[in-house]
Amino acid sequence: MSSRSALAAGFRPPLGSLSAALFGRGRARRLVERNVVAYKRRWWILATGFFEPFFYLLSIGLGLGHLVGRLELDGRLVDYAAYVAPGLLASSAMNGALFDSTFNVFFKLKIAKTYDAVLATPVGVGDVALGEVTWSLMRGAIYSFAFLCVMGAMGLVLTGFAVLCFVAALLVSFAFAGLGMGATCYMRGWQDFDYVSMASIPMFLFSAVFYPLSVYPGWLQVVVSITPLYQGVDMIRELDAGLLTPALLVHAGYLAALGILGLAVAARRLGKLLRP
Amino acid sequence: MQRAGARQEELSRHPGPAGEPARGGEVVVARGLTKSFGDFVAVDHVDFLVRRGEVFGFLGPNGAGKTSTMRMVSCLSPVSGGELSVLGMDSGASGPAIRARLGLVPQEDTLDLELSVRDNLYLYGRYFDIPRREVRDRVERLLEFAHLVEKAEEEVDTLSGGMKRRLTIARALISEPELVILDEPTTGLDPQARHLLWDRLYRLKQEGVSLIITTHYMDEAEQLCDRLVVMDKGKIVASGSPRQLIEAHSTREVAELRFGVDENAAVASKLTELAERVEVLPDRVLLYTEDGDEAVQAAHCLGLRPEASLVRRSSLEDVFLRLTGRSLVE
Numbered sequence: 001m002s003s004r005s006a007l008a009a010g011f012r013p014p015l016g017s018l019s020a021a022l023f024g025r026g027r028a029r030r031l032v033e034r035n036v037v038a039y040k041r042r043w044w045i046l047a048t049g050f051f052e053p054f055f056y057l058l059s060i061g062l063g064l065g066h067l068v069g070r071l072e073l074d075g076r077l078v079d080y081a082a083y084v085a086p087g088l089l090a091s092s093a094m095n096g097a098l099f100d101s102t103f104n105v106f107f108k109l110k111i112a113k114t115y116d117a118v119l120a121t122p123v124g125v126g127d128v129a130l131g132e133v134t135w136s137l138m139r140g141a142i143y144s145f146a147f148l149c150v151m152g153a154m155g156l157v158l159t160g161f162a163v164l165c166f167v168a169a170l171l172v173s174f175a176f177a178g179l180g181m182g183a184t185c186y187m188r189g190w191q192d193f194d195y196v197s198m199a200s201i202p203m204f205l206f207s208a209v210f211y212p213l214s215v216y217p218g219w220l221q222v223v224v225s226i227t228p229l230y231q232g233v234d235m236i237r238e239l240d241a242g243l244l245t246p247a248l249l250v251h252a253g254y255l256a257a258l259g260i261l262g263l264a265v266a267a268r269r270l271g272k273l274l275r276p
Numbered sequence: 277m278q279r280a281g282a283r284q285e286e287l288s289r290h291p292g293p294a295g296e297p298a299r300g301g302e303v304v305v306a307r308g309l310t311k312s313f314g315d316f317v318a319v320d321h322v323d324f325l326v327r328r329g330e331v332f333g334f335l336g337p338n339g340a341g342k343t344s345t346m347r348m349v350s351c352l353s354p355v356s357g358g359e360l361s362v363l364g365m366d367s368g369a370s371g372p373a374i375r376a377r378l379g380l381v382p383q384e385d386t387l388d389l390e391l392s393v394r395d396n397l398y399l400y401g402r403y404f405d406i407p408r409r410e411v412r413d414r415v416e417r418l419l420e421f422a423h424l425v426e427k428a429e430e431e432v433d434t435l436s437g438g439m440k441r442r443l444t445i446a447r448a449l450i451s452e453p454e455l456v457i458l459d460e461p462t463t464g465l466d467p468q469a470r471h472l473l474w475d476r477l478y479r480l481k482q483e484g485v486s487l488i489i490t491t492h493y494m495d496e497a498e499q500l501c502d503r504l505v506v507m508d509k510g511k512i513v514a515s516g517s518p519r520q521l522i523e524a525h526s527t528r529e530v531a532e533l534r535f536g537v538d539e540n541a542a543v544a545s546k547l548t549e550l551a552e553r554v555e556v557l558p559d560r561v562l563l564y565t566e567d568g569d570e571a572v573q574a575a576h577c578l579g580l581r582p583e584a585s586l587v588r589r590s591s592l593e594d595v596f597l598r599l600t601g602r603s604l605v606e
Contacts, residue, residue: 027403034399038390117386120352121403121451122372275353276313 027123031131032138034118035100046139049099050146053092057150060084060210074241078158085156086240087209089165090232092147093172094200096140101180102196105132106187109273119274129267133177133259140173141166159242168239168252172232175255178262179228185269203229228258301364303328303455303486304349308358311344318344320510321358326455326488331481333497333504334490335592337600340507342490343383346459349488350380363455376404379448379456383463385440387432393443394419394428401450414450421476422446438469445476455486462496474499494593508600518592525598526590527552529568533575533582534560543580550574557602564590 039046061081068080108114115128148166151157180196187193207229213221224230235251238244304326311319319341326332334342347353349362351371360367362374388396397418401411419425422442427435435443441461448456458477462470477500481487491497497504498518505515514521531551535543537558544556550571551563565571568587575582 027405030399030403030405033402034388034391037395037399038388041390041392112389113384113386114388114390116382117388117400117447118403120350120375120380120382121400122376122405123403124372 027127028131028134030123031118031128032135035132035135046142049096049139050092050143052095053088053143053147054150057081057085057088057147057154061088061156073237074243076241079156081154082156082158083237084210085151085154086165086237087207087233089144089147089151089169090172090229090236091204091209093140093144093169093232094176094204094229096143097136097173097176098180098196098200099136100139101132101136101177102184102193105181105184106190106193109185109270115270115274125270125274126267128270129181129263133174133181133263133266136177136180137170137173140177141170144169144173158240161239161242161244164239165236168232168235171252171255171259172228172236174259175228175232175262178259178266180262182262182265182269185266185273203227208233228255231255301328302326302361303363304332304488305361306345306349306358307360309345309348309355309360310357311341311348311353312356317510319348319356322505322507322510322512324505324512324515326486327503328454328486329481329484330502331477331487331489331500333501334488334507335492335494335497335504335596336490336507337492339509340600341510342507343459345507346457346488346490350378350457351375352380376451377454379451379453381444381448381456381458381461383459385444387440387443387447389432392429392431393424393435396432396443397447397450400447404451406451411450414452418446418449421449423472436469438465438472441465441469441473442476445473449480453485455488456480457488459490460492461489462491462493470496494591494596498592506596506599513599514595521595522590522592525595527564528566528590529564530588530590530594531563531565531568531571531575532560532586532588533563533572533580534584535580535582546578546580547575550578564594 061084065080065084070077070079071083072078073083118128119125144166148157148162148169152162183196207224207227209229213224213230213234216224225234231251231254235248235255238248302325304324306322306324308321308323309319310317310321322341322345324332334345336342344353348355348360348367351362351367351374355367363377365374367374388399391399394415397415398411401414402408406414419428422445424439424443424446427439432440432443445458445461448458461477462473465473474496477487477489487500489497489500501518503515503517504521505512506521507513514525516524533543533547534540540558540561541556544554544561547554547561547563551565553564555562555564563571563575572582572585572587575585
């Protein structure tokens with residue numbers, strides 16, 4: 001009886017209910033639509049996120065690059081700026097994704113109670129999780145694209161494979177969007193966001209954005225190489241240099257799995273918090 | 277608002293006995309409905325029916341289980357035990373399908389603080405998958421309905437409490453729901469804002485929308501509700517129309533006599549014969565009786581001289597206090 005009426009109203013049969021619980025019922029795009037409208041009024045907030053990696057590129061890449069000179073990357077000599085740029089592209093993708101999936105999700109979840117209202121409609125917790133992660137991914141994509149354009153304009157793109165760098169940057173954004181949202185759903189107050197900075201700033205500084213992994217002793221190389229940012233930096237740097245190796249698939253699989261895990265954790269936690 | 281046409285469309289879109297109870301049928305059926313959080317039982321085996329087109333009230337002190345009941349009926353919170361059918365569908369199996377046809381006005385305004393008044397309505401409609409053009413039309417009608425046309429472009433933060441409440445109600449109507457659930461819709465509003473809201477709710481009822489309201493304002497319940505239940509400590513302690521409840525649990529009139537704070541208790545023993553029930557409060561003595569004036573006269577005949585006396589009709593408030601007690605609930 002109930003499944004018949006559910007079908008009549010245009011909903012999927014119960015078989016799809018597990019995937020619906022985790023990844024929504026196709027209404028995730030409504031959350032994206034909501035964010036687009038919300039940002040129309042404050043688009044300049046979006047613009048500011050672009051400048052941080054750009055300034056790093058200018059100061060570290062070009063400025064410090066004068067002292068560093070050229071260095072060898074996979075058998076060829078490149079400017080230091082060209083070496084740093086792929087790393088900054090990865091961190092650009094990370095930061096873009098973290099802006100919305102952490103602070104803004106927390107604001108909507110705990111302060112403004114936006115999701116309480118959303119969930120009184122046919123939109124489900126899976127839709128909310130997927131929609132917010134998608135939007136965070138889109139924000140990361142905007143910064144990545146803009147940064148890639150700057151790289152191109154400054155002559156820092158090494159090969160034609162740079163197009164694939166954008167795809168790789170999307171994966172980085174997806175991983176951090178999922179991770180950020182999953183973690184944010186467990187946060188109790190604003191002070192917990194110190195953990196985000198405590199994780200993201202050292203990751204930015206030490207994940208081989210500015211120098212190769214080989215400067216570390218062996219054990220530390222292992223530790224650094226399992227950070228998601230390193231996975232992204234290495235993937236993008238290899239792609240930029242035109243190196244298509246099997247390691248790329250490992251990086252991509254790692255980042256995709258992390259994103260999906262974060263998404264599933266977020267959907268589960270949102271269900272517990274908002275549908276007690 | 278022109279809702280009749282849309283409602284017909286709604287009916288034809290959800291045909292069949294399962295999804296669409298017959299006119300005059302029930303929109304909500306709860307049997308043995310229970311909600312527990314760990315060891316705490318918030319709603320304890322309650323039964324009620326809400327008929328199509330009526331205004332149904334839930335009265336009760338804070339913590340009585342009203343909001344938990346509303347959240348289950350709105351499919352926002354899973355049922356812990358018993359049966360709950362909403363709009364002919366099982367609440368556990370068809371949550372999204374039920375929510376698609378239901379409007380909710382929660383106790384706290386959960387308006388989207390990052391959006392303008394107009395966008396709050398517009399996007400809420402989009403959450404229901406209503407086509408853009410159709411939502412835009414409905415938004416304009418609802419802005420008028422809620423007296424918010426001039427505020428359409430403002431941020432939600434700048435609105436007064438009454439405006440926020442009206443916007444929340446307008447938002448709940450964007451999907452043209454068959455059933456609207458309002459959890460304490462007028463708490464914290466000034467009398468003008470309350471009367472405007474009551475007027476809007478009455479108009480909805482006239483359009484054939486079924487309404488469920490929780491409140492702890494007795495005058496509101498008397499004004500609006502066709503039938504209501506009184507909840508206390510998770511159970512339903514009485515049910516019926518306001519008039520039926522007054523007849524069953526109170527007398528026709530109440531005489532209030534004031535003898536001074538120290539005297540009231542002493543005098544009360546002499547008054548027991550004069551009324552069906554006598555209640556002593558710190559500041560006055562209440563005589564529950566069919567004829568209040570007669571009771572006051574009888575008191576005078578006994579040589580009692582109250583400092584002040586007042587005869588009034590029994591109200592829902594008398595019923596409420598009798599059923600749920602006068603002690604403060606925290």
